[in-house]
Amino acid sequence: MGTVFSFDVRGGDPGAVQSALDEAVAGLHRVDEVFSTYRDDSQVSRLVRGELTVDACDPEVAEVLELGAEAERTSEGWFSTSYEGRLDPTGIVKGWSVERAARRLAAVPGVSGVSLNGGGDVQLLGVPGAQRPWRVGVADPLRPGGLAAVISAAGLSELAVATSGTAERGAHIVDPRTGRSAVTDLVAVTVVAPSLTWADCWATAAFAMGSRQGLRWLESLPDVEALLITAGDEVRCTGGLASRLG
Numbered sequence: 001m002g003t004v005f006s007f008d009v010r011g012g013d014p015g016a017v018q019s020a021l022d023e024a025v026a027g028l029h030r031v032d033e034v035f036s037t038y039r040d041d042s043q044v045s046r047l048v049r050g051e052l053t054v055d056a057c058d059p060e061v062a063e064v065l066e067l068g069a070e071a072e073r074t075s076e077g078w079f080s081t082s083y084e085g086r087l088d089p090t091g092i093v094k095g096w097s098v099e100r101a102a103r104r105l106a107a108v109p110g111v112s113g114v115s116l117n118g119g120g121d122v123q124l125l126g127v128p129g130a131q132r133p134w135r136v137g138v139a140d141p142l143r144p145g146g147l148a149a150v151i152s153a154a155g156l157s158e159l160a161v162a163t164s165g166t167a168e169r170g171a172h173i174v175d176p177r178t179g180r181s182a183v184t185d186l187v188a189v190t191v192v193a194p195s196l197t198w199a200d201c202w203a204t205a206a207f208a209m210g211s212r213q214g215l216r217w218l219e220s221l222p223d224v225e226a227l228l229i230t231a232g233d234e235v236r237c238t239g240g241l242a243s244r245l246g
Helices: 014-035 043-048 059-074 090-106 196-209 211-219
Strands: 005-011 111-118 121-126 135-139 147-152 158-165 186-193 225-230 235-237
Touching: 005 014, 005 090, 014 043, 014 059, 014 090, 014 111, 043 059, 059 090, 059 196, 090 111, 090 121, 090 158, 090 196, 121 196, 135 158, 147 186, 147 225, 158 196, 186 196, 186 211, 196 211, 196 225, 211 225
Parallel strands: none
Antiparallel strands: 005 111, 111 121, 121 158, 135 147, 158 186, 186 225, 225 235
């Protein structure tokens, strides 16, 4: 997927954990083979060219497209898996695949906690140790090497942190209305939610909306908190974000 993945698994039998890690890594490579828009032989590329139908693809393709359709409905079109009529589900695939891999690892008997980081987007499950919650640093997009916030999973068994912005990859987020790069006052949106599948989608959609509309929309979503940073170094937060800082 053109990025780095890191795994932190606590507890469980070492042999069983290693086997699950091997399966998780193989699964992530398989996701890339199926969904990559950069590979001519991927199922998504063949689907776009009309060489395959959705029914002829792996079942995961239909699952991701259904999730994408739900994200598009919830965001009123600000998130989309189609741009200028061309299918491109990459906006949802990474978060979905990281969450799926993390849940596979968490299901290993004896595992107490899992942290899976895919290119800076993190799914946390369980706890890393007694009285010690997971914590995730949010990079400051305007001050390389600095942190804008630290998110704590204290008291929660599931938490995801996803950031969309221009600091790492430049202007790559698409405005679904125009098919071109989204031009807003934002440089980064970080969303905190139980599920990385949705946190990743909502961060992308909110970035495309801009800070004012994006913040209002994120406030309306259940179990979602967010940190928005503008190009003018203005920080805007949802009302409950303070409870997740630590």
